[in-house]
Amino acid sequence: MLFLGPAPASPPICSFVVVTYRRDEALQRTLSGLRTQLAGRNAELVLVDNNADGLDRIWMLEGFERSTLLRQPDNLGVAEGRNVGIRHSRGRFLVFLDDDASFAVPGALDAIDEAFKEDPAIGAVAFRSYDAATGAGDPTEFPHTDKRLREDGAIDTFRFIGVGHALRRDAVEQVGAYRPEFFYSMEEFDLSYRLLSHGWRIVYRPAVVVEHRRDPAGRVPSPRKVEMSVLNKLRIAFMHLPARQALLCAAAWLCNGFAMRRGIYRIDRVLAEFVAWAIRNQDLRRPMQPRIMRRIHDMGGVAWR
Template structure:
């Protein structure tokens, strides 16, 4: 029996035609190998029979319970995964590097404290790098070269399973948007590192199916930024984030954002008795961010 080293998890909701293409390409990349499992986490309300769709894979699991949990449903994959490397893949992201698993495996083998690997991602139809897809606060950084960083970008990211077992998965406080940054802070605060690796490449469609209108999405992302700043930023950076970031985000979203709505949602969250306690990152994590050339306030 072949050992499972890699667990590939795809979270899906309301993107059936695109998901079929994503899975078909993935099957071509994985043909002939059996050291992986594919986990499809289904946020669709109606049950979909995926037996034929998953048949080409050596090991496959379909998780569905009829509830759209948002991004936190990825935690089901973390709990179920048998591999020592867990790869999260979005349902509109096409992997362009056929041997991506071997590349991830080699990176984790070479660096014992490497906790996550974030990759080079481009959006179909766009020719310039998108600032929000650059896993660094320095948006002029050279994306053709690998570098250590302090945050990962979603779409396609690999984790050492031992890292997630130590830090925990995504917070249930985030239904969608910037959940990667919050988890990144917990990863580096536990002494793990994050690596940007440009030789693993993916194409993202950013398909609007099943998503809220842009204005609401950007407003929710700003709320989440407030929450992340409150939870993980030390003073005085927490206040710099809460004050300085909204104008930056508003300009980036080209006005497609309701700042007042975002602030109200944040205040509502603050008043919740069941919310996580504030736990700012420590000195070592702050030093690591600076050593990577990053900034705490962005």
């Protein structure tokens, strides 16, 4: 662990956490934008280096007033990488950006701060994101199942998307951080449902806009990518959904994953991994109470999609 810049006498308001893996060029662009956003602000940057390649990336943090580089001996994945950043940060609010994403508007820190000040019960803030290649919003990164909703409208919602989001530290300390077995995909859905179950609000604030460049480097190769996605969806169903919805959703997700890869991915391997995990982790099954399911329904959402 390496620090750059003086340690503040008191904790910063915001800690920006970036986890990186095999995307040095994209990362440099992300950090360049953050230098501007954080200049003169009571904030810190925590860079979690998952590369484990022996390269020294400390030079990338030049120009940041407060920054920390956390070199990892192995690729921990997205979820545990963020957890490392959380443990070594001090801000009251935790802001996460993928290493191939940047804020597309100035004053992102102000907008995030204002969102949390609206209500101390707000545990997470979801950002608006768009695809840098098309200039349009990606429906998969809109944090709601009703994709007909306006992207420029602020709403209460029941999930956030990992590419860009913010968490209140108090909320994370109450419900727990990301589960490390969500190495890739769906980790934010698990955390979202835990937040809701403990009474926290999740809000979508389109004033915070993220440009997602979707760098292909460092991504899990297909069909394993599909297998991990389906496996994690089965975990979500097991942990958070009532029995009937869990069974229906598991069947739907298995079939959908098969259709996506036209039979290339291994259903038997996914099921074997899931069953072994579920047996070891039966204590994690805590279906959302009916009041939480009603709350999601009242927001116009569907928990299992």
